[in-house]
Amino acid sequence: MLTSSEVERVVTLPSGIDLHARPAAQLVRTAVGFSAEIAVAVNGRKANAKSLIAVLALGATAGTPLRLTASGEDAAVAVDALGECVAAFE
Numbered sequence: 001m002l003t004s005s006e007v008e009r010v011v012t013l014p015s016g017i018d019l020h021a022r023p024a025a026q027l028v029r030t031a032v033g034f035s036a037e038i039a040v041a042v043n044g045r046k047a048n049a050k051s052l053i054a055v056l057a058l059g060a061t062a063g064t065p066l067r068l069t070a071s072g073e074d075a076a077v078a079v080d081a082l083g084e085c086v087a088a089f090e
Contacts, residue, residue, distance in 0.1 A: 007075040009068045011086045019060035023089045028052045030085040036072030038082070049082065 017023055019042075031038045031049040038049040042064055047054035049068070060066060066086060070078045 005075065006069060006071040007079045008070075009079045009083050010065050011068065011083045013060055013062050013064050013066060013086065014089050015062050017062050017089045019055065019058060019064075019066075021056065023086075024052060024055045026089070027082065027085055028055055030081055031078065034070070034072075034074050034078035034081070036070040036075040036078045038068070038070045038075075038078055040082075041067040041069065 013019060013023075019027070027040070028050060039046050040049045040055060040058065041047070042058040042060045045058055047058050049055060068079050068082050070076075070082075072078075
């Protein structure tokens, strides 16, 4: 359940893109630019979006929905930026 200071967005990994090293690193680089606490969840497993190892451990594959959750001062901007980051994966 979200608290009043949490923001959530669900995005889907593009076709043909697994969350391997390069896209995961892009996601983490985007996340560390914000002060909000940010998590990414896949199939009920949750990871700190600012930890490359944690994000890689999710094992997300193409077409998988990613639940992005953030809390803190810049949470809404962070979730939007992460959604755009995932949409731009090539």
